[in-house]
Amino acid sequence: MEDAARTNVPREQFDFDCVPETDQSFENALAKASDGDRLTVADGIELLTTGTDREGIDLARKERVLEAADRRRAEVVGDDVTFVANLNNNVTTACNTGCLFCNFKDTAQHFEEESDDDHAGFTKTPEESRRIVESARETGIYEVTSVSGLHPALALDDDHVEILESSERGDLNYKPAAAYETDPGTYVDQMEAMDVEGIHLHSMTPEEAYHARRGTDWSYEEVYGRLADAGLDSVPGTAAEILVDEVRSVICPGKIGSDEWVEALEAAASVGLDTTATIMYGHVENEAHRVRHLKRIRDLQDRTDNITEFVPLSFVHPNTPLAERGMIDAGATTHEDELMIAVSRLFLDNVENVQSSWVKYGDEQGLKMLSCGANDFMGTILSEEITKRAGGEFGEARSFAEYVEMITAVGRTPVERSTDYRQTRVVDPSDPPFGPELGPAADGTPLVNANGTAAAAEDTSPADD
Secondary structure, rough: EEEEEOOOHHHHOEEEEOOOOOOOOHHHHHHHHHHHOOHHHHHHHHHHOOOOOOOEEEHHHHHHHHHHHHHHHHHHOOOEEEOOOEEEEEOOOOOOOHHHOOOOOOOOOHHHHHOOOOOOOOOOOOOHHHHHHHHHHHHOEEEEOOOOOOOOOOOOHHHHHHHHOOOOOOOOOOOHHHEEEEOOOHHHHHHHHOOOOOOOOEEEHHHHHHOOOOOOOOOHHHHHHHHHHOOOOOOOOOOOOOOOOOHHHOOOOOOOOOHHHHHHHHHHOOOEEEEEEEEOOOOOHHHHHHHHHHHHHHHHHHHHEEEEEEEEEEOOOOOHHHHOOOOOOEEEEEHHHHHHHHHHHHHHOOOEEOOOOOOHHHHHHHHHHOOOOOEEEOOOOOOOHHHHHOOOOOEEEEEOHHHHHHHHHHHOOHHHHEEOOEEEEEEOOOOOOOOOOOOOOOOOOEEEOOOOEEEEOOOOOOOOO
């Protein structure tokens, strides 16, 4: 029976307390998964490792896990493959958090008026954000997603600016907007700017919400309540990375802890905002960390029932500090990617939708994930900057025609969806041309041209400061 190495990442250099060892067996765990029983952490570890009784990934066992996950997918959501017409409008790359997995951010001091440093970063004013979203709306998008660096001048609103300006604390990562070449406004300003005539605004990760309450005694409910009033519709559950603090202390020691991440998403749910949830895997963590992360997501969903999708994100490593410092030498293997999708489907028995990211996996492997338990194929993403800057090799835009061709080629049904999955529309493969119809200005006109550019829209790529 053929074995495959779990990963090329030298994880043994990290002395973690949490290790992939269990008193469960692979066969028992797979039987529970096949019967639809709720899995324990030990069950999940056995499935993700294809058995802790042997080294490496057993390919025959792996296929059995994938088959169980694909059956579960068919039982839960059928043969539809969903996707959304969306735009990424990230506001700024300025950030001082120093996460070792990230090459999206640029040290914020480079953006200051008095700096002579060259950098490839950007900051958009609220007016620029509004122009971008207004233009994209006319092409037929349904959603704008905005996830940004933690710019020191960004505050929640004018009240927050006043508090930060009067504070004598030196640990708040704040400088007034006047110190920078470009004023990003406040988070509320940006939300109001992107809240354009029926467009669904998906923004403000738990980490951004933390930044939007620093130096105050405001709760996350207060923060998300004000953002919802400004036009926020749902919250991306990114900045999760791995929700085990011994991993976070290595890869992102400046970020909030796992408990606070969960607290923030519970607060978003309490004010009526849907959320998503993610995992970023394939760096320094091991399989036990991954399953413990899944357990935290499942427990959160048990309490809130507002997580619309789970998104496994395979770490893209080449241009990141983790790779540059020699802390890792590779990301996850293809076998690990497939098992992560499959075990996510089997473990998260209360989350209907599992996404395959073509930005992370590419088209061919992204399609393969649809037979490993995934049912959603992301969105059109008219501008995607984060993965590209980390060394990602795949495209930045996806047309409806490409979606129809790829999804029907694997025998599945292409379905346009809303952000929250509550609106869906089957796309008839025999009725081209293919374009969105759910967006507030959508009329079926193709959203993206054959060359990957936005149809009838101004350039949505970020401008340099």
